[in-house]
Amino acid sequence: MSATQPTSPALFDCRDAFAATLDQVAERDNRIVIVVNDSIGSSKLGGFRKRWPQRTINVGIAEQNMVGVGSGLANGGKIPFVSAASCFLTARALEQIKADVAYTNANVKLVGQSPGVGYGELGPTHHSIEDMAWLRLLPNLAIIAPSDPWETAQAVEAAAEHEGPVFLRITRFGVPKLPRPDNARFEIGKAETLREGRDVAIIACGVMVTRALEAADRLADGGVNAQVVNMASIAPLDEAAIRAAADLGAIVTVEEHSRRGGLGGAVAEVVAGYRPCPIRILGFPGFMPTGSPKFLFERFGLTSNGIEKAAREAISLRLL
Amino acid sequence: MELQSLESRDANREATIRRIRSSARAIRMHALNMVFEARQGHPGGDMSVTDILATLYFGVLRVDPKAPHESGRDRLILSKGHASGALYSTLAEAGFIPIEALSTYMKPLSMLNGHPNRNNVAGVEANTGPLGHGLPIAVGIALAGKIDNADYRVFVITGDGELQEGSNWEAAMASGHHKLANLTLIVDRNTLQQGARVSETNDVEPLADKFRAFRWDVVDVDGHDPGALLDAFAPSADRTKPLCVIAHTIKGKGVSYMEDQVGWHHGVPTQAQLDKAMGELSGS
Structure with a gap:
C-alpha cells in the first residue's frame, strides 16, 4: 500500500x-x-x-x-x-x-x-x-x-x-489484485486454475479466492499440494474443471454465501454424477448473528485457516 | 375539397371499424374453439379483451408481421397473459402466425403455451403470465423510445383485478414522473376477477382518480366500441403525460351464457355450448 x-x-x-x-x-x-x-x-x-x-x-x-x-x-x-x-x-x-x-x-x-x-x-x-x-x-x-x-x-x-x-x-x-499471467482473460463459463495441485482441490469464487490461495500456501508448508480453482462463473458451470477436481479425490468449496445451493451445491451436483468424493462446503449456515463482515468470516471459518482445516478433513475422508 | 377529404376520411374510418368488427368476430370464434379443444383456458377474459386487441391490431398499431422485430415498431404487451387465446387469435388474424397453429394451443410441444412466450411466437413482446409484469416492461420500452427520440408508441393491457398487484403502482408512479407520453395503458375493466367481483375482493376504485393522482391522463370508454376505442387511442402531439384508457368491458362478451359470469374466468364449454356460442357469434 x-x-x-x-x-x-x-x-x-x-x-x-x-x-x-x-x-x-x-x-x-x-x-x-x-x-x-x-x-x-x-x-x-x-x-x-x-x-x-x-x-x-x-x-x-x-x-x-x-x-x-x-x-x-x-x-x-x-x-x-x-x-x-x-x-x-x-x-x-x-x-x-x-x-x-x-x-x-x-x-x-x-x-x-x-x-x-x-x-x-x-x-x-x-x-x-x-x-x-x-x-x-x-x-x-x-x-x-x-x-x-x-x-x-x-x-x-x-x-x-x-x-x-x-x-x-x-x-x-x-x-488484493490476484497474481495472474499477462495473457489471462476471463471467459463466461470457464474456470481458472490459479494453482496446480494433486492432493485436494479448493474451488472458490468471489472474495474467497484470495483466502483459498493463502490456504494453499499454508497447506504446501505442511507438505499438502492443493489445487486452487477460481470458479467465477457459477453459471454456466465449467463442468470439466469440476470433474478434474473430483479426480483428485477430495474437494473444498468456499463461497461468501449460504452453504446450501450456491457454488458448493453446484459442484456437488456435478461430482455426484461423475466420481463421488468428499466435498467440504464452506459458507454461512443460516441467518447471521450481529457482527462485522470480518467477524462473520472468522466465526464461520471463511478464512485461510478454516479452508486449510477443511482441506485436511476432506483429504482424510478420501475414498481410496 | 375539404368536404371530400373529410368524407374519404370518414369512409376510411368506417372501413376500419368494419374490419375491426369482422376480425373481432373471427378472434372470438378462434379463441373459443381453442379453449374447447385444449379443454382449458380463460374464455371470459379472452372475450372481454377481444375488441381492444382487434382495434389495436387492425386500426392503430404500426407493426409488420413480416418484420416483427423492426426496431421502430409500436409495441403491445398483453399483461393479462392468461388471455392468450385472444392474443394468439389476433396475431394469427394479423398474419404473425399461421391460423393453423391455433389448433395446437396448449397441446404438447406447441409454441402456443397457456401464456405467451416471445421467443416462440412472432409478435409477442413480453412473456407475461404472472400479473403485474406488463406495465413495468412497457415503462422500460417507453423510456428507451424517449432516450432514442423514437416515435413508436407503447401499449399495455392489464386486467382490472390485476391492478391489485403492487408492481403496477411502482410503474404507474415512474410513468407519471417520467412523463411518458408515448405510453398508453388500457385497463380491461370487466369488473370480475378469478373468484369474485373486483369490488368484493379488493376494490380498485376510484380508478380514474388513482391514475390522475399518479399524474396520468385518463379516459373512460366502452371497451367493445371500436369507434370509441379508436378515438381514445388516437395519437396526440400535445400529450405530455401517459394515458390510461379505462375500457369498460363485459367478461365473456358476445356469448350470452358467459357474459358477466365469474365462473367463465376459466371454464370449458360443452359441445352444445360451443355450438350455441358459434351461432351467436356468427350472427354478431
Missing part, C-alpha cells in the same frame, strides 16, 4: 473497477444504460450519471419495477445494467428476474452490489447469502462472482458483449 507497509498488499473496492469499466463500455456503446433504485452512490455510479444523465434511470425504491423496466429497455434495443444491493435486487424482484429477464432471455445485466455479508452489522435482511442459490435455478442467466478488480473489469466487459441475461456479483470489500 505504501513504502512504510511493504508487506500488506494494496486493497481495492471492486465497485470502482465495475464503475470505471462500465464507463469505458458506455463510451463506445451508446446502448448501455443504467437502472438503479436510488442506488447511485452504493453502486458508485455518480460519475456515470454525471456524464450520461439521459442514460441513467433511477426508478426510486421500487425493485420490481426496476427489473421490469430493465427488460423493457432491452426490448427497446438498450443494454441495461440494473444495479442495486443484491439482497433487494434478487429477493424482492425474483419473479421479475425469472419471467422478465431469464425466461424472456432479455439482454439485461443485473448487478448485485454488496452481496454476501457485505453489510455486516446491518443484519440478515441486508445480507445476500442466498442470491446465487436462487438465481442458479434460472435457465439462460449467466452468474458471475468476480474475485478481484481485474476480474470485475473483465466480467463487466464480458457481460456487455454477451447477448443475453447476466448477473454480476460485485463485492464492496477491499480485495
Whole structure:
C-alpha cells in the first residue's frame, strides 16, 4: 500500500473497477444504460450519471419495477445494467428476474452490489447469502462472482458483449489484485486454475479466492499440494474443471454465501454424477448473528485457516 | 375539397371499424374453439379483451408481421397473459402466425403455451403470465423510445383485478414522473376477477382518480366500441403525460351464457355450448 507497509498488499473496492469499466463500455456503446433504485452512490455510479444523465434511470425504491423496466429497455434495443444491493435486487424482484429477464432471455445485466455479508452489522435482511442459490435455478442467466478488480473489469466487459441475461456479483470489500499471467482473460463459463495441485482441490469464487490461495500456501508448508480453482462463473458451470477436481479425490468449496445451493451445491451436483468424493462446503449456515463482515468470516471459518482445516478433513475422508 | 377529404376520411374510418368488427368476430370464434379443444383456458377474459386487441391490431398499431422485430415498431404487451387465446387469435388474424397453429394451443410441444412466450411466437413482446409484469416492461420500452427520440408508441393491457398487484403502482408512479407520453395503458375493466367481483375482493376504485393522482391522463370508454376505442387511442402531439384508457368491458362478451359470469374466468364449454356460442357469434 505504501513504502512504510511493504508487506500488506494494496486493497481495492471492486465497485470502482465495475464503475470505471462500465464507463469505458458506455463510451463506445451508446446502448448501455443504467437502472438503479436510488442506488447511485452504493453502486458508485455518480460519475456515470454525471456524464450520461439521459442514460441513467433511477426508478426510486421500487425493485420490481426496476427489473421490469430493465427488460423493457432491452426490448427497446438498450443494454441495461440494473444495479442495486443484491439482497433487494434478487429477493424482492425474483419473479421479475425469472419471467422478465431469464425466461424472456432479455439482454439485461443485473448487478448485485454488496452481496454476501457485505453489510455486516446491518443484519440478515441486508445480507445476500442466498442470491446465487436462487438465481442458479434460472435457465439462460449467466452468474458471475468476480474475485478481484481485474476480474470485475473483465466480467463487466464480458457481460456487455454477451447477448443475453447476466448477473454480476460485485463485492464492496477491499480485495488484493490476484497474481495472474499477462495473457489471462476471463471467459463466461470457464474456470481458472490459479494453482496446480494433486492432493485436494479448493474451488472458490468471489472474495474467497484470495483466502483459498493463502490456504494453499499454508497447506504446501505442511507438505499438502492443493489445487486452487477460481470458479467465477457459477453459471454456466465449467463442468470439466469440476470433474478434474473430483479426480483428485477430495474437494473444498468456499463461497461468501449460504452453504446450501450456491457454488458448493453446484459442484456437488456435478461430482455426484461423475466420481463421488468428499466435498467440504464452506459458507454461512443460516441467518447471521450481529457482527462485522470480518467477524462473520472468522466465526464461520471463511478464512485461510478454516479452508486449510477443511482441506485436511476432506483429504482424510478420501475414498481410496 | 375539404368536404371530400373529410368524407374519404370518414369512409376510411368506417372501413376500419368494419374490419375491426369482422376480425373481432373471427378472434372470438378462434379463441373459443381453442379453449374447447385444449379443454382449458380463460374464455371470459379472452372475450372481454377481444375488441381492444382487434382495434389495436387492425386500426392503430404500426407493426409488420413480416418484420416483427423492426426496431421502430409500436409495441403491445398483453399483461393479462392468461388471455392468450385472444392474443394468439389476433396475431394469427394479423398474419404473425399461421391460423393453423391455433389448433395446437396448449397441446404438447406447441409454441402456443397457456401464456405467451416471445421467443416462440412472432409478435409477442413480453412473456407475461404472472400479473403485474406488463406495465413495468412497457415503462422500460417507453423510456428507451424517449432516450432514442423514437416515435413508436407503447401499449399495455392489464386486467382490472390485476391492478391489485403492487408492481403496477411502482410503474404507474415512474410513468407519471417520467412523463411518458408515448405510453398508453388500457385497463380491461370487466369488473370480475378469478373468484369474485373486483369490488368484493379488493376494490380498485376510484380508478380514474388513482391514475390522475399518479399524474396520468385518463379516459373512460366502452371497451367493445371500436369507434370509441379508436378515438381514445388516437395519437396526440400535445400529450405530455401517459394515458390510461379505462375500457369498460363485459367478461365473456358476445356469448350470452358467459357474459358477466365469474365462473367463465376459466371454464370449458360443452359441445352444445360451443355450438350455441358459434351461432351467436356468427350472427354478431
